[in-house]
Amino acid sequence: xxxxxxxxxxxxxxxxxxxxxxxxxxxxxxxxxxxxxxxxxxxxxxxxxxxxxxxxxxxxxxxxxxxxxxxxxxxxxxxxxxxxxxxxxxxxxxxxxxxxxxxxxxxxxxxxxxxxxxxxxxxxxxxxxxxxxxxxxxxxxxxxxxxxxxxxxxxxxxxxxxxxxxxxxxxxxxxxxxxxxxxxxxxxxxxxxxxxxxxxxxxxxxxxxxxxxxxxxxxxxxxxxxxxxxxxxxxxxxxxxxxxxxxxxxxxxxxxxxxxxxxxxxxxxxxxxxxxxxxxxxxxxxxxxxxxxxxxxxxxxxxxxxxxxxxxxxxxxxxxxxxxxxxxxxxxxxxxxxxxxxxxxxxxxxxxxxxxxxxxxxxxxxxxxxxxxxxxxxxxxxxxxxxxxxxxxxxxxxxxxxxxxxxxxxxxxxxxxxxxx
Amino acid sequence: xxxxxxxxxxxxxxxxxxxxxxxxxxxxxxxxxxxxxxxxxxxxxxxxxxxxxxxxxxxxxxxxxxxxxxxxxxxxxxxxxxxxxxxxxxxxxxxxxxxxxxxxxxxxxxxxxxxxxxxxxxxxxxxxxxxxxxxxxxxxxxxxxxxxxxxxxxxxxxxxxxxxxxxxxxx
Numbered sequence: 337x338x339x340x341x342x343x344x345x346x347x348x349x350x351x352x353x354x355x356x357x358x359x360x361x362x363x364x365x366x367x368x369x370x371x372x373x374x375x376x377x378x379x380x381x382x383x384x385x386x387x388x389x390x391x392x393x394x395x396x397x398x399x400x401x402x403x404x405x406x407x408x409x410x411x412x413x414x415x416x417x418x419x420x421x422x423x424x425x426x427x428x429x430x431x432x433x434x435x436x437x438x439x440x441x442x443x444x445x446x447x448x449x450x451x452x453x454x455x456x457x458x459x460x461x462x463x464x465x466x467x468x469x470x471x472x473x474x475x476x477x478x479x480x481x482x483x484x485x486x487x488x489x490x491x492x493x494x495x496x497x498x499x500x501x502x503x504x505x506x507x508x509x510x511x512x513x514x515x516x517x518x519x520x521x522x523x524x525x526x527x528x529x530x531x532x533x534x535x536x537x538x539x540x541x542x543x544x545x546x547x548x549x550x551x552x553x554x555x556x557x558x559x560x561x562x563x564x565x566x567x568x569x570x571x572x573x574x575x576x577x578x579x580x581x582x583x584x585x586x587x588x589x590x591x592x593x594x595x596x597x598x599x600x601x602x603x604x605x606x607x608x609x610x611x612x613x614x615x616x617x618x619x620x621x622x623x624x625x626x627x628x629x630x631x632x633x634x635x636x637x638x639x640x641x642x643x644x645x646x647x648x649x650x651x652x653x654x655x656x657x658x659x660x661x662x663x664x665x666x667x668x669x670x671x672x673x674x675x676x677x678x679x680x681x682x683x684x685x686x687x688x689x690x691x692x693x694x695x696x697x698x699x700x701x702x703x704x705x706x707x708x709x710x711x712x713x714x715x716x717x718x719x720x721x722x723x724x725x726x727x728x729x730x731x732x733x734x735x736x737x738x739x740x741x742x743x744x745x746x747x748x749x750x751x752x753x754x755x756x757x
Numbered sequence: 758x759x760x761x762x763x764x765x766x767x768x769x770x771x772x773x774x775x776x777x778x779x780x781x782x783x784x785x786x787x788x789x790x791x792x793x794x795x796x797x798x799x800x801x802x803x804x805x806x807x808x809x810x811x812x813x814x815x816x817x818x819x820x821x822x823x824x825x826x827x828x829x830x831x832x833x834x835x836x837x838x839x840x841x842x843x844x845x846x847x848x849x850x851x852x853x854x855x856x857x858x859x860x861x862x863x864x865x866x867x868x869x870x871x872x873x874x875x876x877x878x879x880x881x882x883x884x885x886x887x888x889x890x891x892x893x894x895x896x897x898x899x900x901x902x903x904x905x906x907x908x909x910x911x912x913x914x915x916x917x918x919x920x921x922x923x924x925x926x927x928x
Contacts (some may be wrong), residue, residue, distance in 0.1 A: 385921040410792035460832040476834035476860035525826040703788040726806040
């Protein structure tokens with residue numbers, strides 16, 4: 337049949353035996369996601385079109401994570417609109433302050449997304465769920481509105497790039513370094529309109545948190561989705577999240593699946609990778625960072641790197657050390673569950689004693705929303721996903737993207753320099 | 758041939774505002790202005806972090822021209838909404854990021870993918886775009902460019918006046 341993993345999931349969701357790259361299809365959706373920024377636009381669109389019904393109370397998730405806890409009156413009005421909409425329609429998966437976490441950490445943790453699903457979300461990082469072997473992609477608010485009304489979305493079936501991974505990442509090098517390395521190699525439009533399909537023996541060595549981080553940033557290479565094969569680790573993760581055994585489907589690419597390109601990566605050769613301003617593909621490795629760069633703020637969190645393993649790595653670096661004077665270090669566990677684990681396991685104490693702060697779950701500074709905005713000329717190193725002009729604040733501020741390990745190291749020295757990592 | 762019933766108009770004329778590669782949706786509409794879904798408010802901050810003066814310069818009918826991967830980054834529909842509300846009649850780029858591409862079609866902001874035209878035309882020149890003929894005329898130089906048609910499925914969305922109207926007809 338020559339189908340990739342993505343193509344197989346899409347074929348199954350549009351009732352066809354097979355699909356091929358370039359074909360336009362209308363697929364059934366297993367989950368439609370929106371947040372406090374994108375859902376209000378979708379709700380207004382539904383109202384304008386006079387559509388007053390939703391396709392499912394269970395298959396819509398609304399997560400109030402971007403400007404929450406409400407940063408200002410307008411943001412509060414937006415959340416209120418979504419809250420009222422959720423109540424009116426009896427939407428079960430509505431998550432507000434107290435239950436919410438950053439959407440792409442929260443949905444997998446709660447078992448709301450699973451292997452074999454077809455998912456859209458009005459947030460570009462919806463591609464995260466490919467880590468579980470799902471087809472999952474970001475859309476805009478009108479697509480979200482149509483999805484909520486009909487349970488369907490149109491897609492052009494993507495071609496794919498296969499990333500064949502071998503070996504194991506070196507100590508302290510993470511999935512973040514791998515995905516930044518890949519984006520640096522292929523560019524911010526290197527996978528435009530395509531799937532990034534990960535394969536090979538090396539996949540097994542990557543933790544689920546690493547896979548979620550890697551799939552999360554597929555969009556930063558322009559990809560439609562990133563997807564991982566399902567193995568024992570995926571199944572154990574879904575089980576822990578409460579996904580019932582019969583409710584998911586494992587798809588594998590055909591042995592003769594067609595890929596536009598195959599890129600082989602020896603994981604043991606990947607090293608710490610940092611994206612310099614102002615594009616994620618502007619990557620450097622420590623040996624290329626010879627001049628020290630003074631850093632004003634460190635952010636450890638986001639849908640990319642706010643999971644428990646990320647917290648553990650950062651805490652291990654910060655334990656018994658102090659955040660450098662003149663550096664503001666903001667740690668944001670991505671969900672309430674991760675937050676609680678940080679408290680129970682002593683990570684919270686390590687962060688506070690080091691001089692870092694711990695924020696309630698929120699997207700906050702990642703998109704320049706709140707809780708850590710940069711002034712003109714300031715520089716941040718962040719475990720987030722974008723370093724565009726003005727992303728974290730003033731248009732003349734700078735963001736350097738890195739792993740939790742590197743970000744925590746820089747928090748201690750206050751200087752980004754290769755030989756200090 | 759371009760879509761026959763491209764919204765209500767088939768021809769637009771406007772001055773070019775030209776930008777480079779990878780114009781992301783954060784510079785088109787920075788997140789600090791995303792606390793409203795209102796197009797009339799959003800347009801006030803259109804292109805703010807790449808061209809702070811844009812909103813003072815732009816006139817109804819003007820055309821944005823850019824390089825590769827226009828609209829990359831965040832999925833915020835506020836980006837094409839602010840561009841449309843600012844009076845821009847069409848965006849021409851060498852390529853579009855996929856979410857922006859969908860969003861523009863879904864909300865009825867005309868876009869054209871053309872490497873040739875995007876590379877050749879210059880800031881400040883005037884273009885006339887005939888959607889019916891699939892032709893771009895550079896009125897400042899006399900040069901013309903033929904552009905690719907959208908697939909019929911996408912033409913159907915455009916003809917219906919956006920995705921929701923198309924779906925409503927089918928429901």
